[in-house]
Each structure stands twice: as C-alpha cells, then as structure tokens.
Amino acid sequence: MPECLFCKIAKGEIPAAIVYDSKDVMAFLDIKPANPGHVLVIPKAHYQVLPQVPDELNAVLMQVIKIIAHAQIEAVGAQGVSVVQRNGTVAGQVVPHVYFHVIPRFKDDKVVDTWETVDMSEDQLKEIQARLIEHAKAIASGTEVKHVPKLQEPSSAPKEPVKKEKPLKVKPRHG
Numbered sequence: 329m330p331e332c333l334f335c336k337i338a339k340g341e342i343p344a345a346i347v348y349d350s351k352d353v354m355a356f357l358d359i360k361p362a363n364p365g366h367v368l369v370i371p372k373a374h375y376q377v378l379p380q381v382p383d384e385l386n387a388v389l390m391q392v393i394k395i396i397a398h399a400q401i402e403a404v405g406a407q408g409v410s411v412v413q414r415n416g417t418v419a420g421q422v423v424p425h426v427y428f429h430v431i432p433r434f435k436d437d438k439v440v441d442t443w444e445t446v447d448m449s450e451d452q453l454k455e456i457q458a459r460l461i462e463h464a465k466a467i468a469s470g471t472e473v474k475h476v477p478k479l480q481e482p483s484s485a486p487k488e489p490v491k492k493e494k495p496l497k498v499k500p501r502h503g
C-alpha cells in the first residue's frame with residue numbers, strides 16, 4: 329500500500345506530531361483538529377476497516393485510546409473525550425486505513441457527534457435484533473469470516489453490492 333497516507337506516517341516517511349509510538353500502534357495530532365489535543369490513533373499495519381483488524385491488535389488499540397484520553401484530560405484539561413471511528417465513505421472515512429479520532433471535549437465546543445433518530449416499530453426492532461444476534465454469533469465463532477469486509481474503498485465507487493440482506497426500511501423522524 330505505497331500510496332496510503334497513514335502507512336507512510338507509520339513508517340516515518342511523512343512527518344507527524346507523534347504523541348505515542350509503540351511496536352504496533354501510533355498516535356499523532358490531527359492536523360485539522362476539532363479541538364486542541366485532537367489525536368488520531370492508528371495500527372501501524374495497513375487495515376482498511378475495523379472488521380479486518382485482528383483481535384489482539386484491537387485490544388492494543390483500545391489500550392492506547394484509553395491512555396490518550398487520559399492524557400488529554402491531564403494535558404489540555406479536557407472535560408470529556410469523544411472517540412470516533414468510521415468505516416467506509418458513507419460513514420465519513422477519508423483515509424483507507426483504520427483510524428480512531430480521540431477528541432478532547434469542552435463545554436459548548438463546536439464538535440458535532442449527534443444524529444437524528446429514525447422511527448422503528450417493535451417488530452422492526454425485534455427483526456434487526458434477531459439478524460444481528462445470528463450474524464454476531466457466526467462471526468464470533470469464526471464461521472462467518474468470508475463476508476469480512478466488503479466495505480467499499482473510500483474515494484471510489486462501490487464495485488458490488490455490500491448487502492446480502494435487504495436493509496430494513498425506516499422512516500426518518502421529522503421535527
């Protein structure tokens with residue numbers, strides 16, 4: 329992946345304001361921070377989306393995220409911390425290499441991490457619950473690895489439909 333920005337940062341080929349550097353994980357300042365002290369945490373190895381990351385590495389990533397969140401509270405007086413992780417262009421992923429935003433939060437800051445809710449009936453909730461349970465069990469037991477991951481490359485059009493099952497139709501809530 330010679331073109332990947334975060335691989336280049338991980339290898340030291342592109343400079344970054346590094347705040348944490350271990351064998352498998354690196355954390356550095358976001359050059360377009362939402363707040364002072366906004367950090368990106370990445371695995372050094374190239375994985376495009378979260379479902380590809382091995383469990384052991386995910387555990388290390390979460391340890392580093394915890395350290396950075398704590399450091400932000402101490403270093404910039406963060407009153408809270410938001411952790412944001414996006415997979416796929418529709419989710420706002422802009423670099424095709426797994427990354428976590430760790431954002432210090434302050435009262436009345438301009439960070440927007442909220443959303444409008446959708447209306448779902450009891451039946452729809454039950455249906456989606458059943459589907460998620462079925463797939464989570466299969467994935468956790470290792471019998472459903474072949475579907476991981478079919479998310480599109482950021483900045484390119486989808487080559488094939490991702491969904492095996494029809495998405496549930498939900499009405500956006502107005503007002």
Ligand SMILES: [Zn+2]
Pocket residue numbers: 329332333334335336373374375424425
């Ligand atoms: Zn990469």
